[in-house]
Amino acid sequence: MAGLRGTTRRIRWRLGLVAATSVTLVAGAGLAVATGAQAAAGCRVAYATASQWPGGFTANISVTNLGDPVSGWSLVWTYPSGQRVNQAWNATVTSSGSQVTATDVGYNASIATNATVAFGLNGSWTGTNAAPTSFALNGVTCTGSVGGTTPPATTRPPTSPPPTTRPPTSPPPAGDPMAAVAAMQPGWNLGNSFDAVGADETAWGNPRVTEALLDNIRAQGFNSIRIPVTWSNHHGAAPNYLIDAAWLNRVREVVNWALADGFYVMINIHHDSWQWINTMPSDRTNVLNRYSALWTQIATAFRDAPPRLTFESVNEPQFTNSSGDAQNATLLHELNTRFHQIVRQSGGNNATRLLVLPTLHTSAEQARVDELVTTFNTLNDRNLIATVHFYGYWPFSVNVAGGTRFDATVQQDLTDQFDRVYNAFVARNIPVIIGEYGLLGFDRHTGTIQQGEKLKFFEFLGHYARNRRITTMLWDNGQHFGRTSFQWSDPELFAQLRSSWTTRSGTASSDQVYVPRTGTIASRTLTLNLNGTTFQGLRQGSTDLANGRDYTVSGNQLTLTAAALTRLVGTRAYGVNATLHARFSQGVPWRINIITYDPPTLANTTGTTSAFAVPTQFRGDQLATMEAKYADGSNAGPHNWTSFKEFDVTFAPDYGANTITLKPEFFAEVNDGARVTLTFHFWSGTTVTYHVTRSGAEVTGTTS
Structure with missing residues (x-):
């Protein structure tokens, strides 16, 4: 759960996603390949209406290539109820009447065999919102299985596409914790499952974890998975505190699935931190005995697990009614050192297993970081990892106090926190993992923070984490990646996250240009945040806008001309009338919605x-x-x-x-x-x- 200075601490409850319509189509299609004169073809299309409201809807579409590799794709379908597409992400979408065409946006042009590309759109409807019943890929109607053939490609020379499911991570050099933690990047949290406070892993509304879920998370490009575990409801009484065998076996089963998928895996003691460990100031002996008994059993159960399994001593440690910072630091030091002693003495691979130690509240404040440095110096064990959590500058993270924008204050807060852990640990060759990151407003829904400002935040976070050599683990309690649909609720956000793992993307001062419903339309200017890229141009659907006629660029100022805006808003109906994409030399394009409005x-x-x-x-x-x-x-x-x-x-x-x-x-x-x-x-x-x-x-x- 999130920890941020001066804020009320919250348990993350899973946010439900209402699926109005879902249809999966198995399709064969003509695919542009370059593996000889002819190539096998086939695909599967999944179309899901993720949400729907009067007159509008959001749809997620994924295309799985069942045939030979593809370089460049175009997906065509017809809406049976005359729906209209208003905007899209991760694809360029155009319409002609009821027929819709979606094409790749460059960075996702290649689809390996059995790989999937996904994109999303917002649309409008009247009467009914029936899902499409058929799709065609690259001009060939779907056949329902592999077996069709296509002529050799005459355009777009093929590239070697990366596999959707990465092979098991190459092990780092033996005894090199920095290399091991670097190999864990990027990471993902299996939140609100085994950490749920209740009878079992479904207590907070998520379904049972499946092998398919882990396979699909691995296919998204994640190299590590943090599996938070709350033990308080799954063990017996003092003095043995015997862990329920069925619970321990279930945790071990999921850990083994993840290890078999090639993940680095982290398990911990999670919400116990605020359920009973927090009473340590007044109940030190009982808390320490219970904590020790649990870690003794966990360490024994996983003693022979491969080194890719790591242990985290406790999630977001906190203490109630302590005398202050000095006592808090002493108690956490005692927990961390007791954890270290128990694991190391349990033998097997635990003798050198990587162990993760948190700061108080997993805060990156200087005093909390300094306290953990003292513990590291005391233990003098090179196979240790420091961890903090990061949920951004609080006013921005929850949208309070006017914190609506990713501005200089929000950015400085991020760089200060990352710099503190870098200087304290990474610069001394001690690896750091941000065990959870996100925005606190996500606890309600991801729309609490405006989309463009949100994307700029995560673009910069990924960049600066790479700059500071910090591994990150996305907090996901089910509000991001569907546990059974295996679809991202916000594909545009994930595209930005994935891009940030390896490169920078250009952005702009806004992703919205507002044009009045009546009166003269004037030109509008946005400031480009190039972020080390170069601006390549503007595109609407598959059509490039003309520099000098439709827009001008002076330094980092992008100006849309009055004539272009007049054409783009058309009849000036309220809402989004056109969607442009600013393209840069690398990273994902920046979406710009052209919106007609009147004062509310x-x-x-x-x-x-x-x-x-x-x-x-x-x-x-x-x-x-x-x-x-x-x-x-x-x-x-x-x-x-x-x-x-x-x-x-x-x-x-x-x-x-x-x-x-x-x-x-x-x-x-x-x-x-x-x-x-x-x-x-x-x-x-x-x-x-x-x-x-x-x-x-x-x-x-x-x-x-």
């Missing part, structure tokens, strides 16, 4: 503190944040040190229902009888003022 309008209403929704006509715009102040100018609502409230916790837009909900958590800290002025900030730059007055449980909302 709000309406008077009444409700209660438990159910209050402001009628809102968004008119193409989207909500960024909300301020709340009393008549005297003081801040109203939770976090009253700032006027800007926390997105999704105190307020939330519902674009399908045309409302902005003010949540009970907001009114719980609003003075009874007081009039509160709300200022809604939209991404177009528009601000709209609204007033609410609470009278007991009754709430009145007015525009004046």
Whole structure:
């Protein structure tokens, strides 16, 4: 679970993804290859409606190549209900009537045999939203199995595509912990499964872990997997604290699956940290005995496991009612050293196994890092790894206090934290793993932070982790990679993550250009963040825009001309009317949505503190944040040190229902009888003022 200074600690509950429609089609297709005069062909297409709302939907599409390798692809289908594609990611999508064509975007042009490429789109619908029933790849209708042939490729010389499933990681030089941890990059967390507090691994809503899940995670390019395990509900009483045999065997089964897949694997003691280990200041002897008994059994059970298995002493260690930092440091040092002693004395591969030790709260604050350095110096064991967690600068990470953008403050917070662990450990040849990373707002859904700002954050995080030689493990409690669908809920985010493991991508000051619904359309300028790349041009679908006519570039300033914007918005219907992609010399393209809007309008209403929704006509715009102040100018609502409230916790837009909900958590800290002025900030730059007055449980909302 996330740890961040000064914040309330939270358990990650799995976020449900509503799948409205899902269809899998097995297809053979003509594939452009270069392995002789003719080549075997075949593919499988999975189309899933990940979410749907009145008039709109999100779909994820994956294409698995069952035939010979492909270099360059084009997928064609027809929507049976006349749906319209508004934007796409990881593919260039164009439409002609109901027929849709998706083509690769360069970096994903190659599809190896049995490999999969995936892309996604947002669309609109009326009446019904039926899924397509057939697909064609590279101009040849699907046959349902391998066996068709295609003529040799006449365009796009083939490249050697990387395998989707990587072979087992090459072992690093023996006795080289830095090389071993480098080989673990990138890593992924199997969150909210074995760490769930309850009867079994399904207690927090995730399905049982399968071999297929691990196979599919491996196929995404991950080299290591952290398997958090909570033991508190799965062992007997003192003094032996005997671990339930079925639970231990199940953990061992999944660990063995992961090792067989070629993963480096990490297991730990997880939510026990706040369930009972935190009572150590007042119950030291019992906590230490219980902790020791568990690690003795775990170490014995995995004593002969290969060196690719690592142990982590405890997740996010914390202590309740201690006397302060000095006692916290002493207690954690005692836990870490006891863990080290137990594992090393258990023999077998544990004598030299890589062991992972955390800072207090897995924080990268200097004092916490210095405390762990002391422990490392005491143990004097070169087969140790330091770990911290990183969930970003808190106002940005949860969207509070106006932290809507990946700005210089957010970036500096990241570089400061990474620099501290680099200087303390990596520079001394001690490896570091960020055992969890993400954004705290993801605990609710990934839309808490605006998409473009989110992508810039993760692009930079991947870059700077590589720069500081730090291995990263993505926290995923089921909100990112579907445990049974094996699809990413946000493919655009994953494309950016995957790219950041090896290179940089160009971005821009925004991924949105707002154009007014009426009146004269003027040119718009975005600042390019080249990040060491060079700008290559703008593209809409498969059509390149013309430099000088449609856009100009001066230094890092990209200007879309008035004429181009006028053409792109067409009839100027509200919302996204065109999607462009800025292409750079490396990395993933940067999507730019051209959006038509009018200033949103709000309406008077009444409700209660438990159910209050402001009628809102968004008119193409989207909500960024909300301020709340009393008549005297003081801040109203939770976090009253700032006027800007926390997105999704105190307020939330519902674009399908045309409302902005003010949540009970907001009114719980609003003075009874007081009039509160709300200022809604939209991404177009528009601000709209609204007033609410609470009278007991009754709430009145007015525009004046």
